[in-house]
Amino acid sequence: MIYADNAATTPVSDSVLQAMLPYFSKEFGNPSSLYASGRRAKRALESARETVADCLDARPDEIFFTSGGSESDNWAIKMSAKKGKETGKTHLITSEFEHHAVLHSLRSLESGGFTVSALSVHEDGIIRPEELKAALRPETALVTVMTANNEIGTIQPISEIGALCRGAGIPLHTDAVQAAGILPLDVKAMNVDFLSLSAHKFHGPKGVGALYIRKGAGISGLMDGGAQERGLRAGTENVAGIVGLAVALKEACENRKACADRLTAMRDRLIQGALKIPGTRLNGDPVKRLPGNVNLSFEQVEGEALLLLLDQNGICASAGSACTAGSLEPSHVLRAIGLSEPLAHGSLRLTLSCQNTEAEVDEILQILPDVIMRVRSLSSQ
Structure with a gap:
């Protein structure tokens, strides 16, 4: 068999699997527990957070673990819109060919009174920064543009787009699910406020992802419940998956x-x-x-x-x-x-x-x- 559908998912690498295995059985503690096995799980969790932050040139307290790219996209978009609406900003900008996790999130917001502008991607599949600049409005709450398209693979000028957004005081989210581990991702150089990724696209496990939230971005959590992920993402952490994500991302970035x-x-x-x-x-x-x-x-x-x-x-x-x-x-x-x-x-x-x-x-x-x-x-x- 020739597997040529790596944009859909990738096989977990042997080293990632070996790193994950102890956390399914021997090291099964809950990171929120105070006893020794819980503390060991917590150390593994925070070590993984530091690894992911290093790969993105971010701070560890800017990395939040999720169930994957779709949850990360929903979180960044819906909570940014909620924050914007508090100050009368109800306009959102995206591109015509985003992943459905983005487009469907925006569609749900449209039914709640937001307006959405979708930028053309032209025949070559690339956004023109000058067209984004023309679409910006005082009432724009968020721009969301993917780093690389999941179907045709075209790479967007995110740094230029980010600079325009930063200059206008408008936050930028990028879905980097297809780019993580393949393209160099530096959240500072990219001028992004939010960045989504998913482990199974770079030889990590399915069902685990991450969202970078720039310090000071000030959005609330999408899921309510316990105090995990500094109170912004409730639910017992998937320690094995998070360890696997970090190992996979580090390997991908190094190679x-x-x-x-x-x-x-x-x-x-x-x-x-x-x-x-x-x-x-x-x-x-x-x-x-x-x-x-x-x-x-x-x-x-x-x-x-x-x-x-x-x-x-x-x-x-x-x-x-x-x-x-x-x-x-x-x-x-x-x-x-x-x-x-x-x-x-x-x-x-x-x-x-x-x-x-x-x-x-x-x-x-x-x-x-x-x-x-x-x-x-x-x-x-």
Whole structure:
């Protein structure tokens, strides 16, 4: 099997698993307990917080652990909106192709009286800072723009956007779920107030994430209950998962440059080879994209059939459209960059990690043309 869907999730690395195992059994204490096993769990928790902070150039007291990227996004957006509304700020800015955790959070706020401006991402899948600047208003409570897109991998000019927001006194949230461990993330250089990440995107466990909240940002917690996470995120901490997140992020950051160079070479070879197939286009900027992301559209191809045939040939991938769930709606990301509905439905996302090999890229390029030809022949019948 060739696993080429790392944007969906990644396998937990052996070192991460080994670091987590004691906290499922031997070191099972509750970090809120005062006895020895609880204190050991608390030390592990705070050590993980320090590790994550170091990777982001943040302070440990600016890192809050969550259940994943969706919770982190909801927290930053909804609580920033709540704070803004207290002073009459009910305008929010985002982009047209954010993750649904962001877009659905904003939709729920619209029903509560907020207005949302969605910036164009253009054909190359990149926001123009000058268009963001023009959209800022005195009543803007928050700007939320992802660091890198989850479907087409395009990297946004977050530092420039952050500088504009900082100059206007407007907080900026970035969903960095696809970027963490792959791109250099420095919350100070990025000028962000909130940053979301999720462990399972960089060889950590599922069900655990983090939210960076800049000191002084002053938003309240999303979940009520106990006093965990300095009173802002109630619920007994997932110590094993948090330890795994920290180990995975540290490993990814330490190996980032070498891994990115290798991934970029494999990505570009995969793109060049795939574009030799007639009726194929690359979606998103060819350079300003995540090192392991390849998103293609094929004329006269239905994404669901393509995925099933690739699976039969031992390749795990995903499509830009939600056709695997039976939906007739094309990807909102691909529509945002101007693709027609048929092309959006005929898309393929191949996302690599450093566990992939050049031999696997060669095998994909050997199999893909025949699969495309077969899908087209089936659709013409």
